[in-house]
Amino acid sequence: MIYSCASDIGKVRKNNEDYCKGEIVQTDFGSIGIFALADGMGGHKKGEVASKLAVENIICFLKENLLQHNNIKIDYVDDIIKQAYNNVNSIIYEKSKSSEEFEGMGTTLTTAILYKNNLYVANVGDSRCYLLSRYEFSKVTIDHSVVEELVRAHIITEEEAKNHPRRNHITRAMGTDEMVIVDIFKYKIDKGDKVLLASDGLTGFVDDKTIKEIVEKRESVELLAQELIDEANDIAGKDNISVILVEDK
Secondary structure, three states: OEEEEEEEOOOOOOOOOEEEEEEEEEEOOEEEEEEEEEEEEOOOOHHHHHHHHHHHHHHHHHHHHHEEOOEEOHHHHHHHHHHHHHHHHHHHHHHHHHOHHHOOOEEOEEEEEEEOOEEEEEEEOOOEEEEEOOOOEEEOOOOOEHHHHHHHOOOOOHHHHHOOOOOOOEOOOEOOOOOOOOEEEEEEOOOOOEEEEEOHHHHOOOOHHHHHHHHOOOOOHHHHHHHHHHHHHHHOOOOOEEEEEEEOO
């Protein structure tokens, strides 16, 4: 398993409110990869506080609770993910209530866990996960956003969603309420498959066809991650751009 995590401020924003991180942990039962990406919101640079809190704490919680006595508790992964998201949501929510300085902050949070031939993905918000397998390129997650609801109701098209005035309005976020609902997805993967996590600085401007064409190239994950960021900046650069690209080797 190899991966690259990259984040760019873009061409317009004054600070980067995205945050991403990955860790591969070696155990007696094989390696497990834990990857998380968040896109913060809240203004006055507090979005970047929320996104970092989300990513650092979700990875810490998953490492502590999935790995015990060098054993991987993969049979309980759903419950552990839900506990992890509730724990992180509480941390951000309490921080937002601690002073006016942090009031109203929140973040998306998309997490991927790879273990043997299993992929577990969780998300809150509109940061996405894609899977490139030998069979197809598919979007794993469902955006928690106003435009996603309009698209799924066939009120607007995917193309119309890209320029919709409410395209940046998400309907679910970490830290904005006392409780959070997390979506969890499970896939079987094979050697050579690639997993992509991305903020809307990429997916809001680069279409899925172009993303697929880049990800399926036979180049290093580092080069491909940078190419995705370059493509988003070439098209618009109006938002922070973050990607994590993982290849199962």
